[in-house]
Every structure is written in structure tokens, then in C-alpha cells.
Amino acid sequence: MSDTVEDVDVPYDEDEASQQEKIRALEERLEVLESQNEEMRDKLLDANAENNKYQQKLERLTHENKKLKQSPLFVATVQEIMDDGVIIKQHGNNQEALTEVTDEMRTELEPDARVAVNNSLSIVKSLSSETDVRARVMEVTESPDVSYEDIGGLEEQMQEVRETVEMPLKSPEMFTEVGIDPPSGVLLYGPPGTGKTMLAKAVANQTDATFIKMAGSELVHKFIGEGAKLVRDLFEVAREHEPAVLFIDEIDAIAATRTESKTSGDAEVQRTMMQLLSEMDGFEDRGEIRIIAATNRFDMLDRAILRPGRFDRLIEVPKPTEEGRELIFQIHTRNMNVADDVDFAELAEITPEASGADIKAVCTEAGMFAIRDERTEIRMEDFRSAWEKVQAESEEDPSVSKTFA
Numbered sequence: 001m002s003d004t005v006e007d008v009d010v011p012y013d014e015d016e017a018s019q020q021e022k023i024r025a026l027e028e029r030l031e032v033l034e035s036q037n038e039e040m041r042d043k044l045l046d047a048n049a050e051n052n053k054y055q056q057k058l059e060r061l062t063h064e065n066k067k068l069k070q071s072p073l074f075v076a077t078v079q080e081i082m083d084d085g086v087i088i089k090q091h092g093n094n095q096e097a098l099t100e101v102t103d104e105m106r107t108e109l110e111p112d113a114r115v116a117v118n119n120s121l122s123i124v125k126s127l128s129s130e131t132d133v134r135a136r137v138m139e140v141t142e143s144p145d146v147s148y149e150d151i152g153g154l155e156e157q158m159q160e161v162r163e164t165v166e167m168p169l170k171s172p173e174m175f176t177e178v179g180i181d182p183p184s185g186v187l188l189y190g191p192p193g194t195g196k197t198m199l200a201k202a203v204a205n206q207t208d209a210t211f212i213k214m215a216g217s218e219l220v221h222k223f224i225g226e227g228a229k230l231v232r233d234l235f236e237v238a239r240e241h242e243p244a245v246l247f248i249d250e251i252d253a254i255a256a257t258r259t260e261s262k263t264s265g266d267a268e269v270q271r272t273m274m275q276l277l278s279e280m281d282g283f284e285d286r287g288e289i290r291i292i293a294a295t296n297r298f299d300m301l302d303r304a305i306l307r308p309g310r311f312d313r314l315i316e317v318p319k320p321t322e323e324g325r326e327l328i329f330q331i332h333t334r335n336m337n338v339a340d341d342v343d344f345a346e347l348a349e350i351t352p353e354a355s356g357a358d359i360k361a362v363c364t365e366a367g368m369f370a371i372r373d374e375r376t377e378i379r380m381e382d383f384r385s386a387w388e389k390v391q392a393e394s395e396e397d398p399s400v401s402k403t404f405a
């Protein structure tokens with residue numbers, strides 16, 4: 001059908017009638033469209049209102065979530081999911097509790113799931129699988145790239161570590177023939193940044209052992225209630241990776257002298273330490289696993305961990321002597337483009353308080369001074385300025401001070 005007015009065969013009045021009809025039809029159509037438009041506008045308004053509501057809810061939840069995450073969290077296991085809440089069992093004290101849970105969280109949970117709860121036992125988040133937790137707190141290196149040649153000025157300590165850790169791994173038969181047990185655990189103590197971790201890594205490298213590192217502070221401060229379990233996991237991982245060197249850094253965090261206070265934090269630390277001691281005591285046939293611990297706070301240690309059969313070999317790792325510092329300067333500049341005027345003996349003389357870590361920082365800073373000056377060769381003046389800078393920085397921020405605490 002054609003709607004055009006040029007249709008000359010159609011009589012005039014008929015033409016007018018059809019025009020009228022068309023207008024009516026269009027008017028009707030317009031009316032329908034208008035009411036549809038109205039309807040859509042209403043729907044849009046409703047949707048906007050709904051959107052606003054969700055936005056507000058989201059903001060509220062985000063805020064709550066942030067608040068919940070700020071306070072320390074405890075670990076618990078889901079026992080049962082019920083209509084009116086979730087029954088959880090707290091790790092550590094084994095107490096059960098019925099707690100409420102949001103609908104969103106409920107869908108994520110199932111019996112046996114591990115969750116983090118806050119002080120009022122509300123579930124804050126579900127924790128990923130154990131392997132993730134392990135991965136976060138344990139550093140497992142098949143073959144660490146530190147060798148004895150990278151360590152300066154610790155000949156005596158190196159010798160002791162070799163006897164107590166390397167020998168039992170490399171020639172266990174020697175100890176059997178002589179008729180003595182190798183030391184159970186070795187404790188390295190001394191100021192920060194003096195090479196304790198390096199020693200442990202180097203011995204693992206030398207014996208082709210896996211290096212497994214865990215920091216004591218991570219054990220007790222990350223997830224309250226998990227410490228003892230993580231210690232069990234740590235020994236399990238070591239057994240899986242034999243031969244292994246198990247390095248527990250900052251052991252003072254789990255083995256500090258007992259205090260009188262009975263806060264849940266203290267109880268947690270105690271449980272973690274007891275687990276460590278029982279792992280060590282029950283570790284008669286230690287196989288090819290050697291345990292090295294390190295601390296900057298020897299004075300704070302609970303003497304229980306130093307008894308025979310536990311950490312019964314103590315090795316002090318002090319700040320380097322002048323001779324040691326010279327060696328450490330040489331080690332850290334091995335791959336640097338050093339000018340002829342650089343005198344390592346003099347550098348060792350002017351850096352009396354420096355630890356190995358400080359010396360490494362000085363070398364890197366000296367390189368930066370040369371770059372800033374658009375030179376590729378590092379001069380004595382760069383090292384001097386770098387030492388001043390490193391010293392000033394540790395005065396500004398005592399937390400980076402390498403002085404023995």
C-alpha cells in the first residue's frame with residue numbers, strides 16, 4: 001500500500017479521508033508511545049532508586065569490611081552451616097560458637113572451610129587453601145644463589161656452621177663412627193644485617209639442600225591460631241624436600257621469655273613455641289634436615305629452647321671488624337666499575353659501625369652518586385658521600401638502624 005499524496009487516481013474526498021485516517025492512526029500510535037515512554041521513565045526511576053540503594057549498601061559494606069579487617073583476625077574452622085548462622089570452632093582454644101554470616105559469605109562456605117573471624121567472632125573472610133598460607137609464610141628455594149665466597153669476615157662462624165650443619169648432611173657416617181650426635185639445632189645470634197641469613201643460604205647451597213625459610217613474626221602475627229599448625233607444616237615441608245636446611249628467622253618472636261600476662265596473643269606464642277619444641281624433641285631421626293634459627297634479640301630468648309637436643313649450638317654473628325668490612329666492600333664491588341682512587345682499607349676504617357647490610361647499601365648508593373653525576377666510574381668521593389647518606393638515613397629512621405638492639 002502506498003501512502004503518498006501523488007496518487008492522482010484517487011478522488012479528492014477519499015484522499016482527504018485517508019489522510020484523516022492516517023492522522024488518527026498516528027495520533028493513536030503517539031498515544032501508545034507516550035504511555036510506553038511514561039512506563040519506561042517510571043522503570044528507569046525505579047532502577048535509579050534501586051541503584052542508589054545498592055550503592056549505599058556497597059559503601060556501607062566496604063566500610064564495614066575495612067573496619068573488620070583492621071583489627072586482628074583469628075582463625076576458625078566451619079563446623080556446620082545452619083539456617084540461623086554458622087557454627088565455627090576457633091583454632092587454639094577449640095571453642096565452638098554460633099555466628100551470623102552474610103548471604104554473600106554463606107555461599108562461599110562449606111563445612112571444614114577455614115575462615116578468619118574478628119573479635120566478636122563474625123566471619124570476615126574465608127581463607128584460601130592451606131597451600132596458599134604456606135606459600136605466603138614460607139620461602140622455599142631449591143638452590144639458593146649464595147656461596148661462602150659471598151660472605152666477608154665471618155671465617156670462624158662459617159667454619160662452625162660447616163661443622164655443625166654441612167658435615168652432618170654430607171658425611172653423617174663420620175658422626176656415627178665417632179659415636180656422637182651432631183648438634184640438633186644451630187642458633188645464630190647478633191645484630192641485624194650481619195649475614196645470618198646468608199650463612200644459612202650458603203650452607204644449603206653447598207649441600208645441595210633446599211632452603212626453607214620462615215620468619216617467627218609471620219608465624220604468630222599473621223593469623224592468630226595458626227602458629228602451631230604452621231610449625232607442623234614447616235617440618236612437613238622440610239621432610240618433603242630432604243635434604244633441607246630449615247631456617248627460622250626472628251625466633252625471638254615465638255621463643256621470647258614467658259611473661260606473666262595472659263593475653264590471647266601470649267598464649268598463642270606459647271602454643272607455637274611448644275609445637276616447635278615438640279617437633280624438635282620428637283625429631284630423633286632427623287634424617288637429612290638441619291635446623292638453623294636466627295635472632296637479633298638473644299637476651300630475650302626463653303632458655304628452654306637452648307637445652308640440649310634443641311638449639312644446642314650457639315654461634316655469635318657480630319658486626320664485622322675493620323678487616324671484615326674491607327672484605328665485604330670488596331665482595332659488593334666485584335661487579336662494579338670502581339676507579340683506581342678507591343681505597344677499601346680506608347673505607348673500612350671510616351665505617352666503624354657498619355654492618356654487612358650497611359656496606360652493601362653504601363656500595364649501591366655510591367653507584368647512584370656516579371650515575372647522578374653522569375659518570376660510569378665510581379670514585380672514592382662517591383663512597384664517602386654514600387656512607388654519609390646511609391648514616392643520615394638510619395639516624396632519621398631508627399627502625400632501619402643496624403645497631404644491635
Ligand SMILES: Nc1ncnc2c1ncn2[C@@H]1O[C@H](COP(=O)(O)OP(=O)(O)OP(=O)(O)O)[C@@H](O)[C@H]1O
Nearest residue numbers: 150151152192193194195196197198328356357360
Ligand atoms: N658478612 C657479610 N658479607 C657480605 N655481605 C653481607 C654480610 N652481611 C650482610 N651482608 C649483606 O647484607 C644483606 C643482608 O644480610 P642478611 O640477610 O644475611 O643479614 P641477617 O643477619 O640475616 O639480618 P637480619 O637479622 O636483619 O635478618 C645480605 O644480602 C648481604 O648483601
